[in-house]
Amino acid sequence: MAINPKKHEMPNQEPLVRARNFDEVALGYSEEIAIAEAERCITCKNQPCVSGCPVNIDIPNFISKIKDGKFQDAYNVISLSSSLPAVCGRVCPQETQCESKCTLGIKFEPVGIGRLERFVADWHNQNSKELPQKAESNGHKVAIVGSGPSGLTCAGDLAKSGYDVTVFEALHLAGGVLVYGIPEFRLPKPIVAKEVDTLKSLGVKIETNVVIGKTLTIDELFDMGFESVFIGSGAGLPNFMGIPGESLKGVYSANEFLTRSNLMKSYLQTPETPIMKGGKVAVVGGGNVAMDAARTALRLGADKVYIVYRRSMDELPARKEEVEHAIEEGIDFKLLNNPVEILGYNNPDNPRDEKNGFVTGMKCIKMELGEPDERGRRRPVEIPNSEFTLDVDTVIISIGTSPNPLIKNTTDNLEVNRWGGIVVTEDGLTSREGVYAGGDAVTGAATVISAMGAGKTAAKAIDEYLKNK
């Protein structure tokens, strides 16, 4: 039988329907489609896909289990390497990882590995009542700072090896960026809760409302009997552009906008936490977070949503799939434009006018691409006298974050680089004995899966460290 040159399409909600609801965009493969897609895998000898996976899932093995209709076995293969398969199957940039290495991809479209992973995880969550077995305790205590992807992965791996693991989370809910950052329509929150529950049944303890660096310090964790600590505290303070008008009412960081909608559920009909809804919205930036913010704004009821990005489509750092989804939903991409000022309402005759201080527009300047910079990306250059005003009521700034200072400021001898990221070795070891770190706290804003990879690496190093201590 000839190989189907194309991946089986992911069934999605219709763009114009989904643009107005918070339900998940992608609906997932059926069993039949999953088996048919699995059969596209040619089981090549050198298995390049595995090396493309930051947590080295045995991809050909789980795909062959799908071919045989043994979905639970497929899940068991994945869970040997990944603590969060239902999450990764949804948010990993497979096109630049496993799927980019796929042998089939040389001639055709690669195997839809991400879609298959998601199928297997969802099948397991729907059909399996089996709780994972707790490993026999080895008596060693490890503390994990932060319950985002790196922390949960590190916790899961250590718990599977018998460690007594406690995760400390600053917010009131576990999941980190998976719950406050990534929106419901891309990653439904019950899926995150389910993955967290799986970790709990492995014996992982989760302490919410504890801010490490404030409520407790790293040193106090050692005093409490923890023998090793993993810091996965995530990205920190949002960056702003430093242009006039960024403190006007209606200007949000993407972190704040997404946290209000996702974690605090401002999207509900009668929320307790407010958010500005409707009107015209400009999102500044071109990453995945910018796409999430733009699509969230649309679902909250915006009449018009713009992405304002200073480079062109080719340089847009967001995943292609997210960009395509955004375009389908009607997000207007204002490329090669750079904001220079956010404009606000000001009634000179009435300082008490309630509209005073709210955003009325954003002044932008047109850009063109010049010479490549040191990273090879063509540098955007302003076109003189090309300023124009975009008529908007809300501006969401999504241009990255700077590391959170809380742990650095309260932990002696913890080395950080000049951007404030924690300095680690290849194994994730920091400048302090027994203290490991990974994820955005080390690298600055990156992907869920790279954070998971770092959590996994650190778990292995912590295991070796404590075994040899």
Place this chain on the structure above:
Amino acid sequence: MYKIITKKELNPTVTQMEIYAPLVANKAQPGQFIILRVDESGERIPLTVAGVNKTEGTVKIIFQIVGATTFKLNQKAEGEFIEDFVGPLGEPTHIAGLKKVCIIGGGVGCAIAMPVAEALHNAGADVTSIIGFRNKDLVILENEFNACSNRLFIMTDDGSYGTQGNVCAPLNEMLASGEHFDMIITIGPLVMMKFVVEAARPYNVPVTVSMNPIMIDGTGMCGGCRLTLNVDGKKVTKFACVDGPDFNGYEVDFDEAMSRGRMYSDFERHAYESACNLFKKGGM
């Protein structure tokens, strides 16, 4: 879940609670704050720590019933629980080395000013306290301030208690008569703090102000609490949750902070009204 150990009405709109939160109690210092959620669907609100009891593991909070969340919090009785309570957040007020200090509190801000006054008093500083309220019924913590102040001025807007006038009146008098303070620490409504700064400016007395902007996480993630400071002619963005809540009063852009504080005033008014209505109907 965090248990309400004691609850006391300080005046008809201001309530004091002690919450069992030993980890927070163990660390909290004057000037720091906590964030709480009353129930599972509730919003996160910051409240400054009004005192701690390390032996009992309790943290004292004092809040004014101004919106839906503080209204719901006030419906809770002693022995009941609130959903979340996290802290201590922010930097403590810097009091080291201060010998002579003027503490100025306005309204419920006095609840935050009091532990700072107490800490200074315990450190041997000379403390002058000026506390201001709208009227006699709203006066709180008079005895507590008396106990830790070398001098205490009580001001009311309508003269129904203490002296009629605002908190700047006694400050102006003292400064004009040549009195020197190492520091003025002021906590209260933004407009009051702005006027305190203006009163102190001609005399070059350092002023510390305590900012209480809208926050969500309180740990340096969302950026909602940002303020603009004017530092040596340059505008600098700071975050009240991790850089504050105390700032150099001469640097804070108060007008911007006041404007930002009103971002959701419409929403808050409606939420408060519907919370009250729900309660009247027996729905809560």
